[in-house]
Amino acid sequence: MTLAFLGPEGAVADPSRARIHFIPVPFDATTCYRPGARLGPSAILAASPHMEWYDEELDAEVWRLGLYTRPPLEPVLPPEAMIEAVRAAVSESLSVGAFPVVLGGEHSVTVGAVSALRERVGDLAVVQFDAHADLRENYQGSPYSHACVMRRIWDSARVRQVGIRSLSRPEMEFLRAEGRPPIWAREVKADCAGAVRRLLDGLPDIPVYVTIDLDCLDPAVMPAVGTPEPGGLSWDEILAFLRALAGTGRVAAFDVVELAPLPGLAAPEYTAARLVYKFLTYLFAPGPGRG
Amino acid sequence: MTLAFLGPEGAVADPSRARIHFIPVPFDATTCYRPGARLGPSAILAASPHMEWYDEELDAEVWRLGLYTRPPLEPVLPPEAMIEAVRAAVSESLSVGAFPVVLGGEHSVTVGAVSALRERVGDLAVVQFDAHADLRENYQGSPYSHACVMRRIWDSARVRQVGIRSLSRPEMEFLRAEGRPPIWAREVKADCAGAVRRLLDGLPDIPVYVTIDLDCLDPAVMPAVGTPEPGGLSWDEILAFLRALAGTGRVAAFDVVELAPLPGLAAPEYTAARLVYKFLTYLFAPGPGRG
Amino acid sequence: MTLAFLGPEGAVADPSRARIHFIPVPFDATTCYRPGARLGPSAILAASPHMEWYDEELDAEVWRLGLYTRPPLEPVLPPEAMIEAVRAAVSESLSVGAFPVVLGGEHSVTVGAVSALRERVGDLAVVQFDAHADLRENYQGSPYSHACVMRRIWDSARVRQVGIRSLSRPEMEFLRAEGRPPIWAREVKADCAGAVRRLLDGLPDIPVYVTIDLDCLDPAVMPAVGTPEPGGLSWDEILAFLRALAGTGRVAAFDVVELAPLPGLAAPEYTAARLVYKFLTYLFAPGPGRG
Amino acid sequence: MTLAFLGPEGAVADPSRARIHFIPVPFDATTCYRPGARLGPSAILAASPHMEWYDEELDAEVWRLGLYTRPPLEPVLPPEAMIEAVRAAVSESLSVGAFPVVLGGEHSVTVGAVSALRERVGDLAVVQFDAHADLRENYQGSPYSHACVMRRIWDSARVRQVGIRSLSRPEMEFLRAEGRPPIWAREVKADCAGAVRRLLDGLPDIPVYVTIDLDCLDPAVMPAVGTPEPGGLSWDEILAFLRALAGTGRVAAFDVVELAPLPGLAAPEYTAARLVYKFLTYLFAPGPGRG
Amino acid sequence: MTLAFLGPEGAVADPSRARIHFIPVPFDATTCYRPGARLGPSAILAASPHMEWYDEELDAEVWRLGLYTRPPLEPVLPPEAMIEAVRAAVSESLSVGAFPVVLGGEHSVTVGAVSALRERVGDLAVVQFDAHADLRENYQGSPYSHACVMRRIWDSARVRQVGIRSLSRPEMEFLRAEGRPPIWAREVKADCAGAVRRLLDGLPDIPVYVTIDLDCLDPAVMPAVGTPEPGGLSWDEILAFLRALAGTGRVAAFDVVELAPLPGLAAPEYTAARLVYKFLTYLFAPGPGRG
Amino acid sequence: MTLAFLGPEGAVADPSRARIHFIPVPFDATTCYRPGARLGPSAILAASPHMEWYDEELDAEVWRLGLYTRPPLEPVLPPEAMIEAVRAAVSESLSVGAFPVVLGGEHSVTVGAVSALRERVGDLAVVQFDAHADLRENYQGSPYSHACVMRRIWDSARVRQVGIRSLSRPEMEFLRAEGRPPIWAREVKADCAGAVRRLLDGLPDIPVYVTIDLDCLDPAVMPAVGTPEPGGLSWDEILAFLRALAGTGRVAAFDVVELAPLPGLAAPEYTAARLVYKFLTYLFAPGPGRG
């Protein structure tokens, strides 16, 4: 089955003529609570044609820039091999001048995307939206578990975390030792505009990779994740962050990960598809969205 | 199966002794993403007896005015025939002095209700709560699709739209040409009281029909719709609008449409039933609710 | 989204080089009990790549003959228009020498397929597997409802019914008047081989169209239909019929209709996909299956 | 909500003009594994109008005898009070000459029905279809649990059990001591006709009450029960028993209990409704069914 | 199956060495709309090990105080017997100096817990979070239904209600006569901090029992309850109340009741488990949470 | 959470006093169609206490031999590491004289169990019940995928396959070259007793390991597997094989794998638990079952 973002009518068949590349990674070997993230990419793609292609907030149609959806990456083991496959795919897209959007799959795929981007742009900031810190040294026998993803990236990129509300004491101690506290979910909910400002102020003036673990959102908005944590971001709150990040003009790629579809519920995958398209609109619409 | 709003104990068997008539229309021939709106009316009716009949906000029991539930309209094709059946049923209720409440079914049923009301009251305003503009000229071969319903009504009534957050470029251009922008969902969420005021200020002093496509609500509140769009109205926000509309004293009928029940989830149909009863309480409770 | 039977790797992109054409018809405007047949074609196609392409019973790989899957027909109303679209699509496949397989969608699509085939081959027998007679003159205001499909075909083709276990008295009286009793489900279950023989004995020596309403199967095997009737055919029983029909060498086309997917259950659509591929294998494998 | 077997069109409003009375008992206070039997009666009634009213096996329409559905009995506690309410309702139906059909609810409701029938007809045989012996002296603090129902009845009626495949050692010892082994499920499956004969041979020539715990059926046919036991009866097997029992002319009433609906699956309640109507047809159709 | 809060690794096997005792009560004999509260305790316990044991808001790990989970109480009937079993279990925990946390089960279990606490501490305040007043004199034949629980407690404890949005006229009249209006849900939503202050101001300086009917929360946050009422508390709002109540230093025990798990949805039971652990953290973390 | 087969009351806490050891392996890293086999072991264990401990077919209570359930093996990657963990656990059980029952998890766990057994008993026969041959050389980048499990074992044990109905051409060619055709599912269904005899006749007189991939069963009986294939074994058919295998007195260990629970359906895990207990009863009951 070949699925494309916005469906075949909205898609470009020739990758070299597309400004935006979607890279589906149907992989979830290490998820623990509720498996199924490997079904996330196809669910997002299958929901996407039900969206309008026009965005009324910015009066824009970014699909006109050309959307190309790769065939899904074949899942392989161990996670290191999967990460390498993601790295190669992102690298290929970057090499033809396309903007890569990785659709997970579990969070560990981010390691590959960040690695490809570092090779190309050098110093890199990574903004992580997540309920969890994902800073474990090791988890269930693997240093490449989804629960370790940001620890793997930490030393090679400037990581900034948003929406965190669940972590272990060792993770907290690591953050204290590093002197880089997250923007907690409760800070966002108490003062979203202030939290957005703090994020931008702390961002170095270098290219930015954005990784969106969908469990950053509140379970009311996004129940279809492996570990739904109450007290999460609302739709408006995440959009405020994405709008501001797009406004920096420095976002070089992003991923949306950890969707584990719930049979019978259409809202989660549709919401994920809309989030992807909204971010793309903020990033590529000519005009007020760019700043 | 004969279902009645609030169940048989809350119902009046003789329609001529009921102030309020419920008209179930189990029809969804044109829905595209997730079918099932034809099961909406019976789900709302079946959920309704689990509500309290007393409303604590207004200290009222509007069921005492007499509630009569028609047998469900038989679904027929093409959509024009269904619309005509709705028109006839609403007309019949109006002719005995009852207040009609249409329970959809897909949004196209509104055309019939508006047509019946126009015959009786002449000039008419229509307030539409919806995530979508529903202003397509034609959709999937039919000008009477749910996606075209407001276009069919546009010329015969003063349409005012609330909660919109998804439309096509041609629909946007139509709205621009007509000079009647909607009250966007994001405007409601930024300043609900202001949005309510804007709606009332723009309403001409004529009878009002209210059509509530349940997808105007946020999917967190109402996941059981064909196309759940994130960023929608909260329960408090829609109530603020309905309270204010009731306060004008000019609401002549309303519908609640597009509920497509999700097996196993009781909250959506219960929420829809409560919405219907809340609006009726605002409309018919003696006292502060009337303005 | 473009789905293909057996997925893109098993598909032929050029219809003129494919021996077999799949025609998805996502349509269910007239279904009454449990809607959703419009989601059937995509569910069958999405399940199909999980099958083995090799059939061990006949030691065959019929995909090598070339499988082409049309884009799904756009659903239109009224049903007559949908039927006409099916007729045109089937006709087009026949005109290039391909064998058409229609994937419903509700049963009314059969009218279009039969009509296309009659134009090409003249006299036609139609073998219907179904729990229901589908012989109503009219149903819910339409003579083209799924409940009327065989009545529409009756006069233009030699209809033979298998698996029936639910019909109205008028339908029974019609069958008595016509002198063509069905092969009842209970006859199949009491003596399957005998029932197969009776079917073949009664079949005139002309081309045969086979229509498989999946509710002919027992709900234990196939719960994902609009009206699941207990006492239906088992997997082995339906295969016995299809094997025998293929053995006549006169089957000219077939359809599989009325799959209404159940969220969370993979077995029904997988079973439907296997049924399609099994029948194709019986029809096209060189050797013992042909007779 | 007022539900009626076959729906309002098939129902008789005046109980005194109905030959058959349906008594819904939405009660499941003592179920242990998967609750929900209290939702069984309304599910059966809601499914029933989707059946054909005509039975093709016996060429009969037993609805013409008059079907009346009582309002559901109000659930009360303790179980003894519920049982007494069932007794009173069944007694009332018997006193006007109607044939009572009790729709459970959990199995404990049978005690009330048997008690009402004994008052009227004296000596009574009870045929129980069940996966479980239900012969515990006491269960979870109550002698009126569903797991004790047949023990409560044992001394006042001649109990005969069919389909058993799960019981405790003390229940087995009780049966041995009493010298009344059940007809095990595996005996039915090995030789159904023989098992039917053995049942009839052992039945005394007195009025018969039939209680059908739906878990007697195989989970493939009937997954919607509290404790689904593999190795159960097929649709054909239970019909063979019911046909034979009807043939004795001595069945005085029956119940169908323990349906716990599964959200999203229509087949179980539809199957239960068909079972009820099939048994009624065997009992009341003029002709070959009676013997 | 033995389940423990936080799982066996987080549990203490010897109750006398645990500061906190969990008492699971899998009971729901009187629930009316959607049964299943009897499955609530095991769902909360099974979800709990997926939480982090560390709380980042208070920088605390209250599990170090020792968590002991009793085997679930055996469900018994009538409700009075169940209530007595709860009383005995809570009493036992109190007698060894442990802090009892009752996990329901339906709301009627609260009567037993309050009774045990009154025996030990004398005058008692009860703070109830609930969508419903639960003040009926009698419901479905039992004065111990979940809908009567606060009426049973009213005279022996100072009841304060929060989050109410659904009650009958007689309940309203009772509250008026008693002169103790609830803190309505809409008051919380309009001014949460003010509502918290009003609650604390009105609380007498005596020990406090807190009962949390999960339907106090909005259905978007907590759909898995018997009667989900729109317009309920958000996650932040309930935490604001619990934080403040913990700050009084007078909370002596609490319960969380009415979770009726929804198959396939992990968020509700996880949210309930987090709520329990959050409240315990507010109660037992050294530092700012205590006041 | 610590789950035990038959629950804590049926369990033995000290492994050295238990004749039977259950080894749960919640692992499914390589499953492709529908993930979730990692949830299988806990589902089987959680369902098991709802069974009767007494078996009426053999009049036996094998739980009296002592049942011990290990804590679940921690899932690790790559599959080789998981397989090694299974090997170690099975070895440990064998070394204390216990009979190991492995509960999967995906089919690849069998490699570890067979390896442990070979170390202890030398020459070994393996009887595989499965819909699939699982004889791929390599699958999705791993030679230890569930689709390769029997190929890994082939050279070190005498493999005999039952119930196969889906395989690739290369797998078929491998079987032909090896001269060891499976007992096809259709052969079982045509003549079960003959198929059982053929299996026994072909079994060398050495210890036997039995691996039961639950997809050997028909989807009607067992829908909760990753790839449900129609045309599978019935409950009676698999029992006939297990009864006969137990009768050889040479079964040394077994596994039950590939259960992927379906939320809301209790029958599949209950059926799996019953299958495990039935096989144990055939193996360990004194008397007619042993042969």
Ligand SMILES: [Mn+2]
């Ligand atoms: Mn996360």
Ligand SMILES: [Mn+2]
């Ligand atoms: Mn993450």
Ligand SMILES: [Mn+2]
């Ligand atoms: Mn809409």
Ligand SMILES: [Mn+2]
């Ligand atoms: Mn609309």
Ligand SMILES: [Mn+2]
């Ligand atoms: Mn049919």
Ligand SMILES: [Mn+2]
């Ligand atoms: Mn049909």
Ligand SMILES: [Mn+2]
């Ligand atoms: Mn039973």
Ligand SMILES: [Mn+2]
């Ligand atoms: Mn029973």
Ligand SMILES: [Mn+2]
């Ligand atoms: Mn409540």
Ligand SMILES: [Mn+2]
């Ligand atoms: Mn309550």
Ligand SMILES: [Mn+2]
């Ligand atoms: Mn398999």
Ligand SMILES: [Mn+2]
């Ligand atoms: Mn296998």
